[in-house]
Amino acid sequence: xxxQLLFAMExxxxxxxxxxxxxxxxxxxxxxxxxxxxxNFAQGVMALFAALTLVGFQTGQVxxxxxxxxxxxxxxxxxxWSVPTLAAIVATMAVMVLMALLVERLVxxxxxxxxxxxxxxxxxxxAYFLEGLGDVMWGADIKRLDVxxxxxxxxxxxxxxxxxxGYGFFIDRLDIVAALVAAALVVSLTLFSQYTRQGRALRAVxxxxxxxxxxxxxxxxxxxxxxxxxxxxxxVAGMMWGTKLGVQxxxxxxxxxxxPVLMLGGFTSIPGAIVGGLIVGVGEKLFEFAVGPxxxxxxxxxxxxxxxLVFLLFRPQGLFGERIIxxx
Amino acid sequence: MLYREAGDFKTTYAADGQTFPxxxxxxRYYGVLAVAFGVVPFLINDYWANAVFVPFLxxxxxxxxxxxxxxxCGQVSLGTGGFMAVGAxxxxxxxxxxxxxxxxxxxVLAGGITAGVGLLFGIPSLxxxxxxxxxxxxxxxxxxxxxxxxxxxxxNYSASGQISAPERTFLGVAVTGAATPAWAKYLVxxxxxxxxxxxxxxxxxxxxxxxxxxxxxxxxxxxIIGVNPLRxxxxxxxxxxxxxxxxxxxxxxxxxxxxxxxEAFGINKAFLVLFMIIIGGLGSIFxxxxxxxxxxxxxxxxxNVLVGGLGWSTSLAAHIELMIVGALIVLFLIVEPHGxxxxxxxxxxxxxxxxxxx
Numbered sequence: 123x124x125x126q127l128l129f130a131m132e133x134x135x136x137x138x139x140x141x142x143x144x145x146x147x148x149x150x151x152x153x154x155x156x157x158x159x160x161x162n163f164a165q166g167v168m169a170l171f172a173a174l175t176l177v178g179f180q181t182g183q184v185x186x187x188x189x190x191x192x193x194x195x196x197x198x199x200x201x202x203w204s205v206p207t208l209a210a211i212v213a214t215m216a217v218m219v220l221m222a223l224l225v226e227r228l229v230x231x232x233x234x235x236x237x238x239x240x241x242x243x244x245x246x247x248x249a250y251f252l253e254g255l256g257d258v259m260w261g262a263d264i265k266r267l268d269v270x271x272x273x274x275x276x277x278x279x280x281x282x283x284x285x286x287x288g289y290g291f292f293i294d295r296l297d298i299v300a301a302l303v304a305a306a307l308v309v310s311l312t313l314f315s316q317y318t319r320q321g322r323a324l325r326a327v328x329x330x331x332x333x334x335x336x337x338x339x340x341x342x343x344x345x346x347x348x349x350x351x352x353x354x355x356x357x358v359a360g361m362m363w364g365t366k367l368g369v370q371x372x373x374x375x376x377x378x379x380x381x382p383v384l385m386l387g388g389f390t391s392i393p394g395a396i397v398g399g400l401i402v403g404v405g406e407k408l409f410e411f412a413v414g415p416x417x418x419x420x421x422x423x424x425x426x427x428x429x430x431l432v433f434l435l436f437r438p439q440g441l442f443g444e445r446i447i448x449x450x
Numbered sequence: 451m452l453y454r455e456a457g458d459f460k461t462t463y464a465a466d467g468q469t470f471p472x473x474x475x476x477x478r479y480y481g482v483l484a485v486a487f488g489v490v491p492f493l494i495n496d497y498w499a500n501a502v503f504v505p506f507l508x509x510x511x512x513x514x515x516x517x518x519x520x521x522x523c524g525q526v527s528l529g530t531g532g533f534m535a536v537g538a539x540x541x542x543x544x545x546x547x548x549x550x551x552x553x554x555x556x557x558v559l560a561g562g563i564t565a566g567v568g569l570l571f572g573i574p575s576l577x578x579x580x581x582x583x584x585x586x587x588x589x590x591x592x593x594x595x596x597x598x599x600x601x602x603x604x605x606n607y608s609a610s611g612q613i614s615a616p617e618r619t620f621l622g623v624a625v626t627g628a629a630t631p632a633w634a635k636y637l638v639x640x641x642x643x644x645x646x647x648x649x650x651x652x653x654x655x656x657x658x659x660x661x662x663x664x665x666x667x668x669x670x671x672x673x674i675i676g677v678n679p680l681r682x683x684x685x686x687x688x689x690x691x692x693x694x695x696x697x698x699x700x701x702x703x704x705x706x707x708x709x710x711x712x713e714a715f716g717i718n719k720a721f722l723v724l725f726m727i728i729i730g731g732l733g734s735i736f737x738x739x740x741x742x743x744x745x746x747x748x749x750x751x752x753x754n755v756l757v758g759g760l761g762w763s764t765s766l767a768a769h770i771e772l773m774i775v776g777a778l779i780v781l782f783l784i785v786e787p788h789g790x791x792x793x794x795x796x797x798x799x800x801x802x803x804x805x806x807x808x
Contacts, residue, residue, distance in 0.1 A: 243779070257769040427593065
């Protein structure tokens, strides 16, 4: 086999893995969109916020340390203890649930019956607020996140492919873990929405708000639930991305890339989020590999958006989305 | 007492249909213009020009542009930063290629070029709607910024990858470059703002503006009553981009002098201008000014209070500013979805009826 083909195969595999990471963020978007019709722009920032909080708890940082220091002239930074990873994850999850409650109380409640585009802009505001809050709470420096996930080249795949082709593929072990986690997430979310009481209520709300209300489902409770689940998905995505790149502001930009993923897959489909993620991941890696060097590289910045734009011209509802029917 | 139409008799249709039908309103606007042209240039210094007036005027142009597209025509765009970059780079290329032509011509031409690019990215809007379109405009944002970063021709192969405005004069006074006096910067921007705001106000009052609003309220219904969505939407994209491009050209040539594309025209710029029109008021020219003033003044105010007054660090103040802006967006959307412009309208309505509210 020629070298170029082997490289292309390696790039494709890595693209698939990167695509899984995008899909992780996109999942959170789809969940909220299905249950409340809200296009939650803040999902990416939620992942960043969750990762920041996780690191903060883990290393025993004092929340709002900078603010407290600035106001009272003290010099506190750390409690001086470190929390075991699992406990920190549970605590972070608690924070995300609290956030879901507050978002419902303070924001969503007031937007019932508003146009979707108004809600969309409100979530942009929410994204800004959370971004500022994360920085004020935990400081804006780049942090290392270590939750014990494996990292570095996978020796097994390297060895196996070397045996097959005489060329070892480089695959990050973290990416493999991410793929497994994403699969587990999708399966458990599907089970949850198909076989539990809450899950059924959730699907009812997604189907029709008013009908769900009329059979006694509390819309507000469901919203809190959905935002909590989205918070959980954000936490998982934040853990993966944070381990990969360090916890920093650019995480929320990566999360923006979940948007073209969604547009490809359709806003309402969980499998769509996964497939869209894979297409975007493979597409941008192959494009960068094949065309990138000719036109200056770093095409990953925009390729996903352009792909989605061109794709939408031909199929506005995405691959798996429900057909858009408009009535006057 | 002064603010009412009673006793102000109109004898022609033109008088009845004018922008400011109330005499007091009309005179007040003339007064504002007179102060802006006749008083401020003599008092302005570098700090006030650079911190407040020039950015306010430039962002007001960008906000009017985005308001035409989003507020009047209902097409949410997150590509403003990219289009501003087109304006800036077009202006730069023109300035360096044709040094003998007046800078003011270049700025207008830069707007025209941006209009062409905007037209191109507006074509998908015929099939894609709502937030699908908002995300599609992100493609413009990221692609354009990447393009200006990667193709050396755009920055004339300069080693730093930056573009910096050479000195150009108008009537013997420098308007770009390091030697520009504060009042010249201010006046150039002011002339553009007044001219463009006047055009925008009248466009949105006319047939085209009504078509845009029909499209915004429901595009299928608008099509049925005879609005051509192709023409209306593309016109909105082109005109909006023209405004945004001029704002970008002014931001680069007159205000900043030297820019690096990712830093000056990144995605944050797109959000900033979007926030201006949300806070100021969607579908209102006055709202564009109010929103621009608000979001230009807020950081200055916070910086003076938190950093200057309380002695906090600048980064902390910047983060708190993010929180405040985010919270304000949500608050405005909850309390007054039509923004500052609606508050202004309500205040005027109260004033007209005062002191007998019924």
